[in-house]
Amino acid sequence: MNVIEIKGLTKIYNTSEVIVKAVNGIDINFEKGEFTAIVGPSGSGKTTFLNMLGGLDKPTSGKVIIGGVDVWKLSSRQLIDFRMNNIGFVFQSYNLIPVLTAGENVEFIMHLQGKPKKERKQRTKDLLEAVGIGNRINARPSKLSGGQQQRVAVARALASKPEFILADEPTANLDSTATNSLLELMSKMNKKYNTTFIFATHDQRVIDKAHRIVTIEDGKILSDECFERD
Amino acid sequence: MADQRIQKVINTEISYIQIHQAGFEETNDINDYILNAGDLQKSIGNIAGVIGVCKRIVIQSMAASAETASGVLISGINPEQEKSVTSINDKIIDGAYFEGIKRNPAVIGKKLAEKLNLRIRSKFVITVQDLQNNITSGAFRVAGIYSTDNSVFDETNVFVRYSDLQKLTNFPAGAAHEIAININKGEELPAISEAVKKVAGDKLSIKIWKELRPEMNYLTEAMDLYMYIFIVIILLALLFGIINTMLMVVMERTKEIGMLMAIGMNKIKIFSMIVLESVMLSLTGGIVGIVIGAIASKYGETHPIDLSAWAQGYQQLGYDAFVYTQLDPSMLVDITLLVILTGVIAAVYPAYKALRNDPADALRIE
Ligand SMILES: Nc1ncnc2c1ncn2[C@@H]1O[C@H](COP(=O)(O)OP(=O)(O)O)[C@@H](O)[C@H]1O
Numbered sequence: 001m002n003v004i005e006i007k008g009l010t011k012i013y014n015t016s017e018v019i020v021k022a023v024n025g026i027d028i029n030f031e032k033g034e035f036t037a038i039v040g041p042s043g044s045g046k047t048t049f050l051n052m053l054g055g056l057d058k059p060t061s062g063k064v065i066i067g068g069v070d071v072w073k074l075s076s077r078q079l080i081d082f083r084m085n086n087i088g089f090v091f092q093s094y095n096l097i098p099v100l101t102a103g104e105n106v107e108f109i110m111h112l113q114g115k116p117k118k119e120r121k122q123r124t125k126d127l128l129e130a131v132g133i134g135n136r137i138n139a140r141p142s143k144l145s146g147g148q149q150q151r152v153a154v155a156r157a158l159a160s161k162p163e164f165i166l167a168d169e170p171t172a173n174l175d176s177t178a179t180n181s182l183l184e185l186m187s188k189m190n191k192k193y194n195t196t197f198i199f200a201t202h203d204q205r206v207i208d209k210a211h212r213i214v215t216i217e218d219g220k221i222l223s224d225e226c227f228e229r230d
Numbered sequence: 231m232a233d234q235r236i237q238k239v240i241n242t243e244i245s246y247i248q249i250h251q252a253g254f255e256e257t258n259d260i261n262d263y264i265l266n267a268g269d270l271q272k273s274i275g276n277i278a279g280v281i282g283v284c285k286r287i288v289i290q291s292m293a294a295s296a297e298t299a300s301g302v303l304i305s306g307i308n309p310e311q312e313k314s315v316t317s318i319n320d321k322i323i324d325g326a327y328f329e330g331i332k333r334n335p336a337v338i339g340k341k342l343a344e345k346l347n348l349r350i351r352s353k354f355v356i357t358v359q360d361l362q363n364n365i366t367s368g369a370f371r372v373a374g375i376y377s378t379d380n381s382v383f384d385e386t387n388v389f390v391r392y393s394d395l396q397k398l399t400n401f402p403a404g405a406a407h408e409i410a411i412n413i414n415k416g417e418e419l420p421a422i423s424e425a426v427k428k429v430a431g432d433k434l435s436i437k438i439w440k441e442l443r444p445e446m447n448y449l450t451e452a453m454d455l456y457m458y459i460f461i462v463i464i465l466l467a468l469l470f471g472i473i474n475t476m477l478m479v480v481m482e483r484t485k486e487i488g489m490l491m492a493i494g495m496n497k498i499k500i501f502s503m504i505v506l507e508s509v510m511l512s513l514t515g516g517i518v519g520i521v522i523g524a525i526a527s528k529y530g531e532t533h534p535i536d537l538s539a540w541a542q543g544y545q546q547l548g549y550d551a552f553v554y555t556q557l558d559p560s561m562l563v564d565i566t567l568l569v570i571l572t573g574v575i576a577a578v579y580p581a582y583k584a585l586r587n588d589p590a591d592a593l594r595i596e
């Protein structure tokens with residue numbers, strides 16, 4: 001069953017000097033529970049693609065249909081709520097609110113969703129334990145390593161129980177050990193919660209773990225391959 | 231400072247309410263006296279809230295020493311009753327208040343004493359018109375010299391005993407030109423002046439301090455106005471300070487705000503967040519400032535600010551060399567509310583800026 005259907009997705013940036021076709025007509029579907037890497041050199045359009053997919057950046061043309069909802073037909077208000085309830089985000093950096101603790105950062109999104117306090121507390125504890133930093137629940141982001149911060153970001157992304165998680169170069173700022181363990185973690189979460197993970201990367205170590213690799217260049221799909229992995 | 235000045239003028243110079251024969255204030259005609267002043271004085275004394283009533287004979291006259299002469303306003307007063315209304319007796323700097331001289335004692339201001347070159351026990355002559363328009367003179371001796379903060383007042387006001395002046399001018403017993411009333415609480419003034427009007431009837435002119443000395447009232451109004459101008463200036467400074475700080479906050483946190491918008495914070499929540507931060511910013515400063523100000527003000531109530539080095543000029547205007555501070559609790563509440571309001575207003579532009587953020591652009595910032 002397709003969770004996400006993308007049709008003729010295009011994004012053209014009209015700057016004063018040049019017209020950039022950042023994403024140039026992409027058709028692709030993603031299924032429930034996928035663990036997919038979007039690969040391509042810097043400037044190939046990965047971020048633009050993920051932002052349009054995640055309802056952050058309006059396409060010039062084309063459609064993004066998630067669970068039957070044509071995302072870019074929603075009002076900006078509906079879109080915010082749609083993002084909150086259906087999509088988890090892990091960014092390259094600045095994922096966490098610096099003045100809140102790890103636990104509060106995870107809880108915050110459930111607070112926005114209006115979940116009751118008891119449920120919020122329990123889920124925060126469970127998630128931080130699942131990502132392996134249950135003991136740092138009261139630490140501020142500045143007291144955590146880059147890898148630990150990204151784990152909190154993954155926990156935060158999972159907290160809202162989204163259909164899928166978009167991660168834009170989540171390992172770009174991490175060393176190889178941290179990269180490996182974050183990938184293992186995401187893979188584990190993918191299996192545990194059956195949440196779809198779509199992440200952009202140009203990191204070979206990440207590519208090796210993916211079940212499906214979509215390569216894009218100059219805003220177009222170059223290849224789309226699937227791999228059997230355990 | 232103005233309140234202090236007004237209280238002083240009421241206490242030393244004019245008192246809260248004065249009664250005259252209609253027209254007396256303009257003409258100062260010696261014949262415009264209140265015949266039954268003594269009876270009136272007694273009935274006014276019975277009004278609740280009145281703590282002192284005194285009657286005075288007030289005559290324009292000439293005071294002359296061996297050397298020179300000066301036009302003065304001579305007031306025939308009952309020294310004991312006068313104490314309950316005005317505080318000239320507290321202002322004696324030399325000699326004593328109607329003591330030490332048996333015949334025709336007088337209390338004069340420091341400025342007049344200097345001008346006429348008079349000392350304690352010095353003799354001087356007062357020349358007045360009596361009721362029959364005859365010129366008549368009497369010799370008085372200086373029993374005490376007073377000094378208020380108003381040097382013009384000190385130069386022109388001479389106090390003698392009611393009985394002495396009455397004899398000199400053939401004044402009918404119990405009559406007076408002026409009845410001055412002191413009350414316990416300033417707030418009760420309107421009610422008491424109504425009661426006085428009832429007792430005195432509508433033939434007489436009854437005036438409260440604001441009417442007696444309209445410039446005093448302008449002074450309060452002017453001071454209030456200055457105060458508002460000061461507050462507005464301070465709040466404007468606060469406003470721009472907060473706008474500046476909050477713009478920095480919003481700009482520094484563009485990426486964070488973009489992330490918050492991406493994960494589901496809507497515009498209303500972002501807006502309230504910025505406004506709340508701004509109010510908290512203004513309140514932390516505001517509360518600290520108010521506490522420090524209140525403490526300083528409390529201290530100043532008992533430890534006056536000494537302006538005596540510059541007081542010459544002030545005293546010409548009737549101001550005190552020692553300024554006592556005064557704290558108005560309702561003002562604290564008003565200021566706190568104004569500070570909060572300023573915080574809210576200051577947040578609007580930065581918050582609007584924050585809302586203009588596009589999450590996709592914000593997140594691209596490195
Ligand atoms: N806001 C923008 N305005 C103009 N050009 C942009 C903007 N954002 C991205 N681009 C351009 O779009 C292309 C794709 O960028 P991006 O999606 O960030 O690629 P990637 O994430 O693969 O590095 C690049 O050439 C980039 O310069």
Ligand SMILES: [Mg+2]
Pocket residue numbers: 046047048168169
């Ligand atoms: Mg990118």
